[in-house]
Amino acid sequence: MWAAFAKPEDFPNLGHEAIDDEHENIARLMNELHDAIHHRVALSEQRRLHHELETYVRVNNRSEEQMMETDSYPNRESHHKAHEAMYRKLYEYEKVLQAGREDASLQGLHALRELLIRHIAQEDSRVASWHRIHNISADSPD
Ligand SMILES: [Fe+2]
Numbered sequence: 452m453w454a455a456f457a458k459p460e461d462f463p464n465l466g467h468e469a470i471d472d473e474h475e476n477i478a479r480l481m482n483e484l485h486d487a488i489h490h491r492v493a494l495s496e497q498r499r500l501h502h503e504l505e506t507y508v509r510v511n512n513r514s515e516e517q518m519m520e521t522d523s524y525p526n527r528e529s530h531h532k533a534h535e536a537m538y539r540k541l542y543e544y545e546k547v548l549q550a551g552r553e554d555a556s557l558q559g560l561h562a563l564r565e566l567l568i569r570h571i572a573q574e575d576s577r578v579a580s581w582h583r584i585h586n587i588s589a590d591s592p593d
């Protein structure tokens with residue numbers, strides 16, 4: 452038995468329950484996809500997991516975008532662009548998966564994991580901190 456591919460401790464906890472839950476789901480799906488590639492399950496199943504992963508990434512990004520709007524987060528534009536770049540990577544990765552070469556699929560998933568961990572640690576964490584500060588000083592809680 453090997454260690455989980457995307458370990459929960461690698462995905463920084465931002466202290467925001469909903470966003471953290473979404474990130475956890477993303478990590479879980481990456482693990483499922485990793486296992487599927489590793490066990491050479493049917494490509495259709497790998498594609499299904501990729502689709503689910505992409506859906507969760509979109510759900511998470513939309514929650515963050517909504518939060519940034521509500522909180523008037525100053526760097527909305529650049530965060531938004533980072534999300535768009537993420538969708539492009541996911542789209543490119545879908546093509547890699549479809550080619551059905553295990554090495555390339557695993558390598559691509561590693562790159563995707565690094566991208567997501569970096570984004571959460573650097574950019575999402577700023578949104579979560581801003582949200583915390585914004586809501587401490589707000590008159591009415593949401
Ligand atoms: Fe995120």
Ligand SMILES: [Fe+2]
Nearest residue numbers: 512515574575
């Ligand atoms: Fe984000």
